[in-house]
Amino acid sequence: MQILVAEDDNDTAEFVARGLGELGHSVLRAANGPDALHLATTETPDVVVLDRMLPALDGLSVLRRIRAAKIETPVLLLTALGQISDRVEGLEAGADDYLVKPFAFSELAARINALGRRRPLSDVVTEIEIGPLRIDLLKREVRRDGHIVALQPREYRLLEELMRNRDRVVTRTMLLERVWDFHFDPQTNIVETHMSRLRAKLNEGDAPDLIETVRGVGYRMRGDG
């Protein structure tokens, strides 16, 4: 993918660009607001990583102008710690995702991946099938090898997130945000607890595990089943 990284701190930008390059992405860099706006509107990147605090034109204004120009490129907004109201503002301005600095690179990479391959079609999908697993998004029904697996609401939501993002790593933080709507880090591993119960229910009777744990990062649903 082609990724625009708009970040004025040279060290952060360098670190992010090198990391994304190693993952096989091509990276465009902008160190101020006007450059970011120019590149976002002329180069059609697949994903824009936009720092909120940019010189000359701040990140939110860049974002509003990108959206005003009817460019729907997914935008991930980066912001400093401790600004709850900022997140609300950012999402209202048209950001697709939001990450608080300092962040782990694996977290950023997972989110960029999720944004970049987001298909507009995914919203009208009513069924997802991966290997022996099949979920009905309307009835909220899960079947493995044709047998219904009874799940608690949060276990179902976890599975749905993983299946929508097949072959992509979904981080623990992403799951906390999407399933629980938590934007803070609880000490208790509620994701792990629910994940282990989900696995136990899905893999009853020694069936092979379809969910892969990516250590220190998150989980991945293997697309080959």
Added chain:
Amino acid sequence: MGSWMRSAAYRIAFISSAWFAFAIAVIGLIIFWAMHIAFTRQLDATMADEAATLVAEYRLDGESELADAIAQREKLTSHDRLFYAVFAADGRRLYGSFNTTRPALGLHDIRFIDPAEGPDWGRGLAIDLGRGRRLLVAADREHIERIDRTVISVFAAGFGLVVLFGIAGALLLGGYLRRRLGAISDAAEAIVGGRLDRRMPVSARSDEFDRLARSLNLMLDRIEGLVENVRQVSSDVAHDLRTPLARVRNQLERGLNLDCDPASRRGIIGEGIRSIDEVLGLFAAILRIAEVESGKIRYIFARVDLSALATELAESYAPAIADGGRTFDWSVEPGLVIQGDRELLAQAIVNLIENAQRHTPPGTKIRLALAAGSSAIRLSLSDTGPGVPAADHHRIQQRFIRLEHSRSTPGHGLGLNLVAAVVRLHHARLAFGDNRPGFIVEIEFPLGAE
């Protein structure tokens, strides 16, 4: 004395005294003029009566009687006696001893020759007697002038006293104001000089100065509290950072020295990352609390279904708590809604649940309850663990406070501090109690705050 000129206290006191003296002078002048006019009128009336009597006598008994009456009256020697003269048409004075020339008719001031004092001014009433004769009844102005002089001198003396009292009063008042204000500015200077514990003096009178001093003292208490807090936090942060940073350093050093296999090196790096995450978590918690305490979040308050939130959190935590060997149950009254920030309320409740898990032994019963009372919505989290001594109830909500027995458990001592900040932000009340046995935390959201 230059400081006098620049002193607002003295300026105000003197201006008020001067204004008072000016008012006294104006009132004095008005009284003087009123008296002067009243005495003149009285004199004029006396002369008119006298003239009328004489005219009547002249009409009744003729000229010789008039002359007799005048001669008789002129024998009187009282100091307020009147003077008389009758003039012929050619200007001659026919009788009467009042030495002046033939006056015009009517009431006016006239000039005459006083036998003792020479030329003088008097006041006279001239009446036509017919055949060119003219009767003049006059009075020496000396009488009124004497009264005027007495009034003026008494008044001048009085005014002098007023000015003296005014100056004395201004000095006293100015000095008083300067002393009261001076006490406040002395205290302020002492505080500027670093004595943050100094306070403005407050007297028992409860006047404006005392009220001012009291509000300043409240402000100073708050500032001192904040300064103390910042000082405390900085040293605590420094202290809490040292441990994980030292650990990272040792881990890195170990990784450097070890010319070992990639697997154990990866392990060392993983440990280092965990330690650094701990530091970042600490910072995140501190910044979160600072953000909550700034109160800015209140601008994005919205309706929060507290019942739904509590149920959701309870359902999410039940498995984890069960895995930890404790039991968890909850009773939530449905449909309770408040104005607030869902995220912060969630974090506060999560912190309470996590505290209950962290500080109790396995087998403890933990219970979350939400119910509406008559005046408040009450959320409580109770456990049957060892509890917290009542003496520590106030301390545990402060920053970085960790009771002795919990030193060894994980956490940075900010959990309840955040809860307290979130509760304050929502204008709610936080209370700790004895669950007999165990610990209970209650948050009361006042009804009507929605």
